[in-house]
Amino acid sequence: MASSSSPINSIVNLFHFHKVDRNVYDQLLGHGTEPSVARNVVALLIWLDTIGLDVLSYLNDHASNSYAFLRLVAEADAVLDCLRRDAPPRDSALAIPVLASLSDQPIDLGFFYFNRHVATKRIAGVLSGAGRVFFDDALYASFLRYEEAAADAWKRNAAPPPLPEELARTYELGATAATSSEDQRSLFLTFSKGFPLTKEEIEAYFREKWGDCVEKVAVQKPAAGSVVGPLYGRVVFTRDGYAGLVLNDTKVYKFAINGKQVWARQRRWNRRTRCARSILRTIALAGEDEAGGEELAGRGILETNLTAVAAGDGPEAPDQKQRVFERLLLLRLRRRRRRFNPFTTSFLF
Structure with a gap:
């Protein structure tokens, strides 16, 4: 009630x-x-x-x-x-x-x-x-507690309990979807080596399948002189619900675009990756293109940026430089231990 x-x-x-x-x-x-x-x-x-x-x-x-x-x-x-x-x-x-x-x-x-x-x-x-509200377990638990207290007050003919602040908030239609982050609306796509895909192919595939559902697409920008095409990309949907529909109950979903195999997954940023992204957003970076950094940058560009900052091209704060040096050392150690894996790469946008 x-x-x-x-x-x-x-x-x-x-x-x-x-x-x-x-x-x-x-x-x-x-x-x-x-x-x-x-x-x-x-x-x-x-x-x-x-x-x-x-x-x-x-x-x-x-x-x-x-x-x-x-x-x-x-x-x-x-x-x-x-x-x-x-x-x-x-x-x-x-x-x-x-x-x-x-x-x-x-x-x-x-x-x-x-x-x-x-x-x-x-x-x-x-x-x-609305699903992001009524599927929320914490909000629903608060709703059940309020309903139980209100029913008890009604039986005792007492005044109803005050409505909790989180339940008294107004819900604006479409507001929840508009506040979803780009990461929540994104899927990372990995291509088969030798079978690259363009932004236009990826966008056309999803638009033909589900209509006007794509906000933007980005693909890896290969290094200068590289004969290997893009190995991975990212699609950002207009709503995060589309990403959930693609994956459903799978962590990695395999499908094909124009006969080329694609693996899709939603990136879950760990603490180390979030720290690196925070540093890179704070420091003036090289490597972003004129379009505002929509092209993906891989581990090589990340290391190049960190090296430039560590060499003195960035701010002079000693603690910030120390964090950069630590991150650079970690990247080099990990590169020696294992081969490049697109699923574990720290992407920049």
Whole structure:
């Protein structure tokens, strides 16, 4: 029961509106589904609900029936897999019988493939918008505590408890998606050696698959005189939900663009990498191009920049130079120990 003084677009009312969605999400987790997959499934079901398939109520009503619940979840996962495919599915008429039974019109996987631009846009919108609120475990725990206290006060005919500050905040539609960082909306792409890809090829692939979903693309800028083309790149989506749809429950997703193999993953910056990035943003760096550094710089450029600063081209702060020397030494030791690996490279943008 929401407080009468809370605005209609408050966080607490958002939880009330999506209470069934959150219950289904918790049930998915209880059945062993990975959180990333569970979020994608619930976002898909919310979109299906808007086009006339009352799947959320069906799941909520059949929560105690494990077979019916897991059957519909498996069909939702099949739809998500269909949205990621590069070709129409075959023999899709009997692949989603439960979903088909909830529709007034004939529906199969081909329907979702044909409408994949609309579907992925709506799913990514949920994941990047309201979903970032009602999927938040800390906020949901606060909501449950408030609901329990409010129900207890109502039974005792007492005044309702004050609404917690985090639940009283207003939710602006689209504001959550707009504040997501570029790292959250990005995927790092690795190419097969000898089969490089251009920015135009990568952008065209995702736009053909999911519509206007790409903000920008960058690829490695090979060293001067190098005969090897780009080995890696980065795609930045308009919403972080698109990155989640690509990976789903995998850490590395393999696919092909124009017959060339690509491996996609989302970079998780560790403490050491964040420290290096902070230093490099503070110090005046060489190596960025005139476009503002959109091209990727690899380990070689990173070491060149650090060497220049350590030689005295940068600020004179002794502690800053010491950090630069330590980072430079670490890079050289790691280079001696192992070969270059694009997955462990500290990229600069």
